[in-house]
Amino acid sequence: MLDDEEAAVVHAGVPLLGHGDPEPFTVAVSDADLDDLRSRLRRTRWPADAGNADWSYGVERSWLQDLVGYWAEEHDWRAQEKEINTFPQYRVDIGGTPIHYVHVRGKGPNPTPIILSHGWPWTFWDWRKVIGPLTDPAAHGGDPADSFDVVVPSLPGFGFSVPLTGTGFGARAIADHWHVLMTDVLGYDRYAAGGGDWGSTITGELGHGYPESVIGVWLTLPNVPGVRLWDVTGDDFEPDEQWMWDRCLAARPTITSHSTVHRNEPQTLAYALTDSPAGLAGWILGRRKNWGDWRAVGDSVFDLFDRDFLCTTASIYWLSGSIGSSMRIYHDHYTNNLPPPPRHDRTPAIGVPTAFAVFPKELLLLPRKVAAAACDLQRWTVMPRGGHYPPAEQPDLVVTELREFFRGRD
Template sequence: MSLLSSSAAVLLATSAVAVAIGVLPTRVDAQSAQVGTAAEGTASRPFKFRASDEALADLKRRIKATRWPSRELVADDSQGVRLATMQKLADYWANRYDWRKVEERLSALPQFVTNIDGVDIHFIHVKSKDSNALPVIITHGWPGSIIEQIKIIEPLTNPTSHGGNATDAFDVVIPSIPGYGFSGKPTELGWDPQRIARAWATLMDRLGYQRYVAQGGDWGDAISEQMALQKPTGLLGIHTNMPGTLPDNISAALAGGPVPTGLSGDEKYAWDQLDFFYKHRVGYAQEMGARPQTLYALEDSPIGLAAWMLDHDPASQKLIGRVFDGQSEGLTRDDILDNITLYWLTETAVSSGRLFWESKLAFFSPKGVAIPVAVSAFPDEIYTAPRSWTEKAFPNLIHYNRLPKGGHFAAWEQPELFSAELRAAFRSLR
């Protein structure tokens, strides 16, 4: 989940990637985790992760030792994540949350590590029983991880049990972006979305896939669109749930130009979303794009890390607030903490932020993608791309659908809707 690299047309100056984990994290049980630096080569090795009891005890101790700030002075989210929300999260995290449950779910999935361009790349690889399944590589964003996509693996690989046909089956590859989760942390500069895109093409080639598709939102969109521009052999098309479609006049207006006029209803809805986001919610992207190394506190305070990750976009923050108030939503308290705890245990708060520093892309601007593109527009995304903008940005648009519900973390929050979208999006490319 990530956003906004800057450009002349938009607010941020740079964005970024620093990637991968080349040495065993200090909070990982070495006996189970096998994450050492991989020798150069094309082999993949099985991967399992188990945090040590000491690491989990230390996490709870730090949560309980949090020094809380005073309460916000407003009755809404305009000053940031509310104190009451964070205290409810902390209570659940320290006293009822069980990380071992997500470890069990992850351990049930085929996971591997392979070294690409000097960095260990972690990935989940689940094959369908259908021999004609279409391979898809699915990329998360910031502050997301492979946790975002776990719910869609079964609907995609086994569609007949989830409202689809056998001909809709996918083989699913879900890598961790370098510097995120179980992948290695790069030790040199240059791991921007373009380089990651090349690494993903290498990964799919190593897995023996001669034809495949790619999907992503947030950084996953940036990486997938770069794959589309690079046109690796075998890439048939891409699907995105956060496309780059902003017309020049919209980008100029967001950078301080005159407010556009003559917008349709869908275009005005998207403008209002973008206008609010650029004015009020780009703080995290600006800091990570300019000074990611300054964020030491995120790797020292679990509550500091959680608050930073929650304050991503208005709709997601409100949804998470409702979850910790006890309401039923697309995400659960465990879902939210599974993702935050993964960042904590792998010590990737700062390394993940470097992607904003590395990237020089204008995040929401069209890139000139010519291969087939499918777009799913969710109403609570940072902006819901209108069909009019989408058709101009992608001349080879093979699918567009505006969904009734769902936000930035669509695969995580609305897995059945999301899975149905991927089936429809790529049906013509099989």
């Protein structure tokens, strides 16, 4: 732990965070915790659910019962735990907060350091399928010159970045921690960054706040400093972009409930979700069905995310006890429902090379002209398929985008 003299201070508006030494980390859940999880799942008290075959009232009971039954009786956490532990993992204390991260060195002549950030209700494990191709492209049909040193942290209060004992961990504060992780802890002078959902917001904050160190940023959810997504209207989209506005309107009913509760009463909800794994599964896994582009690949969400992956996602939240602290990012990022103002008045707000990957089933989309005014837009790719979880849904597309955008940048 850090002593008082190493606590965070502020200089020129940018926190200078002290840190400890990174230590190797292995996921090792006790048998008692797994037994307790299965017992709770088997004893779930199910509510009535009349007239909800179309999910108009929320997650439909039989769908969730099937998934919870699989989680209790068939899901093999030990096999998933073993796979997770094939990746080198570490924990480090930054500013008094434990940060868990995967760090895989690239196999190539000059790997580009990159930090990849997840969102909610993602985990670091959503990036698992891109790590191998990015770090060892030659083993996956690529050019060794495109290799990356990949860093995938768990957001503070998410997964194994616990316990979260402080407050104020909005996207900007997390970006400050990521900068310390990449530069002071891992020793990179310059690095690339990419992310989805909250990870996009964090990545944008890195490009906005640390242009001297950030090579470029790659974003999927277009939440950038100085742009209020909820102020964008259909009139802001060009005629050939109207499909984007239609998607925003279609997705809006699926995102207002959790966003409102998380901003205003995350702790109240945390009591229920920390006590009931079935409730936790309903709250986070139903959003895989609502937000994933599974119709592009099959007839069911399980054609996109198999049951083991979904149960592993829920297990990471449950076994780490992190669901409550993970939801606080919504409250801590916004003040009076407004994001933090830009750190500076330079334009564009993100002055480093920026790429947007526009996935057709993303939840919030931005007109290209608005994006171009907010950042140094150098790549804009409308993807053929994909939803809110690109690295888990379409890892090959994500790998190609990252390779092509960051190729030759230093």
